[in-house]
Amino acid sequence: MAGTKAGGKKAAATNIAKHGADFYKRIGAIGGRLGRTGGFAADPELARIAGAKGGRISRRRKRQADAEPNRT
Numbered sequence: 001m002a003g004t005k006a007g008g009k010k011a012a013a014t015n016i017a018k019h020g021a022d023f024y025k026r027i028g029a030i031g032g033r034l035g036r037t038g039g040f041a042a043d044p045e046l047a048r049i050a051g052a053k054g055g056r057i058s059r060r061r062k063r064q065a066d067a068e069p070n071r072t
Contacts, residue, residue, distance in 0.1 A: 015023050040047035 012024075019026075035042075040050070
């Protein structure tokens with residue numbers, strides 16, 4: 001049954017039986033620690049700054065030029 005949904009469930013059950021109930025939690029944590037992509041998860045201060053910028057931009061008033069059509 002390799003490559004099927006049933007086969008995947010059987011393999012998961014085998015892994016849990018062999019390695020313990022927290023098997024997938026442990027391998028997921030290892031992957032999270034080894035990540036090298038950076039981004040907001042790696043730098044919460046960067047996320048805070050970006051969120052503040054987004055909040056400021058979304059609360060701005062529309063520019064006067066955008067409000068009136070351009071007549072030439």
